Amino acid sequence: MKQRLTPATIIGFIVILIWCLLPVAWILSLSFKSVAETTSGSPQFLPKSWTIQNYKDILNNGDFTDALRNSFGIAIIATLLSVIFAMFAAYAIARLDFKGKRLVLSLALAIAMFPVVSLISPLFDMWRTFHLFNTWPGLIIPYLTFTLPLAIWTLSAFFREIPWEMEQAAQVDGATSWQAFRKVIVPLAAPGVFTAAILTFFFAWNEYALAISLTSTTRSRTVPAQMSYFVGPDPFNPPYSLLATASVIVTIPVIIIVLLFQRRIVAGLTSGAVKG
Amino acid sequence: MTTTVATPAQTEPGKRSAQRSDRSAAENRLGQKLVAPAVIVMLLVTAYPMIQAIYLSLYRYRLTTPDDRGFVGLSNYGVILTDSLFWRDTLNTVIIMVVTVVIELVIGFAFAMVMHRIMIARGLMRTAILIPYGIVTVVSAFAWQFAFSINNGFVNSWFSWLPWISADQNWFGDHWHAMFAIMVSEIWKTTPFMSLLLLAGLSQVSEDMIEAAQVDGATWWQRLYKVILPNMRAAIMVAVLFRALDAFRIFDQIAIMTAGAQNTESSSFLTYRQVIQQMQLGMGSALSVLLFIAVLIIAFLIVKLFRVDLASARGEG
Numbered sequence: 001m002k003q004r005l006t007p008a009t010i011i012g013f014i015v016i017l018i019w020c021l022l023p024v025a026w027i028l029s030l031s032f033k034s035v036a037e038t039t040s041g042s043p044q045f046l047p048k049s050w051t052i053q054n055y056k057d058i059l060n061n062g063d064f065t066d067a068l069r070n071s072f073g074i075a076i077i078a079t080l081l082s083v084i085f086a087m088f089a090a091y092a093i094a095r096l097d098f099k100g101k102r103l104v105l106s107l108a109l110a111i112a113m114f115p116v117v118s119l120i121s122p123l124f125d126m127w128r129t130f131h132l133f134n135t136w137p138g139l140i141i142p143y144l145t146f147t148l149p150l151a152i153w154t155l156s157a158f159f160r161e162i163p164w165e166m167e168q169a170a171q172v173d174g175a176t177s178w179q180a181f182r183k184v185i186v187p188l189a190a191p192g193v194f195t196a197a198i199l200t201f202f203f204a205w206n207e208y209a210l211a212i213s214l215t216s217t218t219r220s221r222t223v224p225a226q227m228s229y230f231v232g233p234d235p236f237n238p239p240y241s242l243l244a245t246a247s248v249i250v251t252i253p254v255i256i257i258v259l260l261f262q263r264r265i266v267a268g269l270t271s272g273a274v275k276g
Numbered sequence: 277m278t279t280t281v282a283t284p285a286q287t288e289p290g291k292r293s294a295q296r297s298d299r300s301a302a303e304n305r306l307g308q309k310l311v312a313p314a315v316i317v318m319l320l321v322t323a324y325p326m327i328q329a330i331y332l333s334l335y336r337y338r339l340t341t342p343d344d345r346g347f348v349g350l351s352n353y354g355v356i357l358t359d360s361l362f363w364r365d366t367l368n369t370v371i372i373m374v375v376t377v378v379i380e381l382v383i384g385f386a387f388a389m390v391m392h393r394i395m396i397a398r399g400l401m402r403t404a405i406l407i408p409y410g411i412v413t414v415v416s417a418f419a420w421q422f423a424f425s426i427n428n429g430f431v432n433s434w435f436s437w438l439p440w441i442s443a444d445q446n447w448f449g450d451h452w453h454a455m456f457a458i459m460v461s462e463i464w465k466t467t468p469f470m471s472l473l474l475l476a477g478l479s480q481v482s483e484d485m486i487e488a489a490q491v492d493g494a495t496w497w498q499r500l501y502k503v504i505l506p507n508m509r510a511a512i513m514v515a516v517l518f519r520a521l522d523a524f525r526i527f528d529q530i531a532i533m534t535a536g537a538q539n540t541e542s543s544s545f546l547t548y549r550q551v552i553q554q555m556q557l558g559m560g561s562a563l564s565v566l567l568f569i570a571v572l573i574i575a576f577l578i579v580k581l582f583r584v585d586l587a588s589a590r591g592e593g
Contacts, residue, residue, distance in 0.1 A: 005395070012390030013401065020404040023419040023464060024411070026430065030422060041427035089314035097300065098307025104315060111318050113521045115571045117544040118564035121551040122325035122332065145321035148314050177306055206412045208528045209544070213552050224414040228532060238418075240428050247415040254410040262402040269409075269469065270476035 024251070030244035031055070038240040054245040064246060066218040067226035071250070074136055074222060075204035078143040082151050082200045083193055085144070090155030091181060091189075095164070108149035116146065120213045127214055134216045142210055147200040154199060154268045158192025159185075195268035198261055205253070223250045326568065333562035339555035352562035362546070362563075366570070369542040371455070373523040373574075376462050380519060381512070383463070384470030391471065392478050405468040413465060417532035420461035424448070454538040461529045466522070470515050477511020478504070513582045517575070524574055543567050 026045065030038070031054055033047040042048065058064050093101060123142065124133070132138035162185060170180040211225040218226065227246050231238040258265065333352055337345045356362050391401060408416070423429045424447035436443040447453045481504050489503045505512070527544040534540045536549065547567055551560030 006393075009390055009393045012386065013394055013397075016387055016390060016401065017404050019464070020407050020468065023416065023423065024407060026423055027415065027419045030428070038428050043427065043429060043433045045430045085314040085317060088310040092307040092310035096303050096307035096310070098304045098311075100308065100311075104311050107315065107318060111322055112518075113571060113575050114322055115525045115544065115564075115567045117525065117527055117547050118329065118567045119321065119325050120548055121557055121560040121564045122328040123321070124551055125332065125557055126325060126328060141317075142321045144317050148318055152314060177303070202410050206414075208412075208414050208531070209548065212531070213548065224412050224528075227414055227418070231532075237427075238421075240422055240425075243418050244422065247412075247418055250412055251415055254412070255407065258403055258406045258410050262399065262406055265406055265410075266402055266472060269472050 027244045027247045027251075030240060031248045033241055033244075035239070035241050054241045055249075058242060058245045058249065061242075063218050063226060063229070064223075067221055067223045068249070070136070070218070070220055071205060071222040071224075074139050074143070074220075075201050077136070078140045078147065078204045079197050079200045081140070082144050082147040083155075083197045086148055086151030086155050086196060087189070087193060089148075089152050090159050091185065093152070093156045094159035095167075096177075104152075108152050111145065112149040114146070116142075116207075117209050120209065123210070124213060133214060134220050136220055138214050139207075139211060139220065139222070142214075143204045143207060146207075147203045150203070151196040151200050154196045155189070155192055158195070158268075159189060162188050191264065192268075194261075195264045198257055198265055199268055201257070202254070205250075326565075329561040329564045329568075331561075332557055333565050335558045337556075337558035339557060345558075348558070352559050353566070355559070356562055356566065361541075362566075364539060365541045365543050365546045368455070368540060369524055369526065369544075372459060372462065372526055372542065373520055376459050376466070376523050377516060377520050379459075379463055380467045380470045381516065384467050384474050384515070387467065387471035388474040388478050391475050405471065408465050408468045409472075411465065413528040414532055416461050416465045417529045420457060420464065421448075421533045424457045424460075448534060448538065451538045451540065454534050454540045458526075458529050458533055458540060461533065462523065462526060466519060470519055473511060473515040473518075474508070477508035477515075480511070481507040513578075516582070517578045520578060521571060521575060524571060543570065 029046050032050045032052070033042055034049065034051045034053065037048060089104065092098060093104065119142065127133040127138050132141070166188070167180045167184050170184045171177070175183065206224070207222070208224040208228075211222045212228060215221040215225060221229075223246070227243060227250075230242055230246065334347060334349060335345055336348045336352075387405070391398075391405070394401060424431050426432065426444060426446055429447075431447070432441065432443050432445050435441045436445075445453070447457045485507070486499055486503055489499050494502065525544055526542050527548065530536060530540055530542050530545045531548070536545050541549075543563075544567065547560060547563040550556045550563055554560075
């Protein structure tokens, strides 16, 4: 293991930091420029005069706060349900011998690759029939479907690393498979479950194509969909300050989660994909 | 990794096999019960709607004129496959997929090398690399649209010293410039994910092997091509497969940055526009089916071409 700190590595490190943070700094800076400044054109990076008026405006914008409420509600419910379903499935895949295991894994893989947009047309038709159009469940259900594969992979990879002797020890002491699962494995698996939850939350928080197609009012429209309604009639001359401020606010939860749980997220992202 | 602990002592040898098969039958049932909810949810929103889409694609069905609905056979497919718009959008999508995945692979590998070597500030680096991954795609699209804007963007003023960029370059005024802006946004957002997958592969390449090659006089390039890359083949292939399929489905960036203007429409955006904006459910469903088939073909080609075995890559017997 030689880990020398060569100049090339240090330059690379700085390049990565700039790459990742520059666009974030850019929307942050834009959100502090006044509406007058962006309307008259302001190509320089930093604001001429800093203002927090945009933040006051957007937090008093009923459409935006409704969308924020919908985004949080839908993402959290979808995350909880997805992780619960995935926990059961991943336990079975990691631990039990049953017919159809490969089939379940192939199905999950196929759905991870499924083009979300090709569901817009049938779901648009079906959701109107079932009165799910423009409702929270109308988005939560497809979000569950598309986050389950990732959640199942991540969790089954984590579950495989758990010291299973403890489960067997519990079974020797007379516990059934189910009791061993609930009393021994769930506490051990909590970190993996948490990771799967973060990745699921990111998906639901980020999703745009279904959110724009299966909603029609702020009753259930999420922030990414609502933002595209802020653009207005001229798509090449949108209200910059408003959109940049909305961008910053919707990015805050992402940054908090990343700061707190970066190690877990990296472990989760790579565990599902690369092994052996 | 699984350690097998000695099974509890059996009292009678005769009872043993009966118990075991009872137990394995119970295990089989429990396993199927545990996966059932997840499987049902996954099929409910994919398999059933896809069947519905195939059915609708055989009809002339526009929501604005619902009474005019009628069976037309395969003629929707005929209309689409002979329309130059469909082929142009497919070409755009393929260009975006190939260009972004190749660039992401190169930059992502460079990032992975840096992350692999750096020993200081790993937390800072991880945090930074996860921000583009976690950020909402729509936000990334807006950030880059604004960055490339003529009136309010910094790209023109920062890069006007380059001979091919003028201070009043309109990035959304023609096809290639708009495609460039879209691809920059896509590459910015997804390169970190690629680099994390590659880093995981890189950390599995044995240092001893690399050192042995160095002792034998291999140059830096030889070590890279003959030792490092072949040993992380599985990681590279998984990363390429996932990113290629993801890039082929590109929608958010195009919807936000150009809304398909300057011929920058992708297959996904065309499908969306037919269904939601034109209310053409029949035609839109046919496009959905074609999009699904295209994804299947790409997945099949990548898996066959590079012989990716995802199950064995994951150690899934």
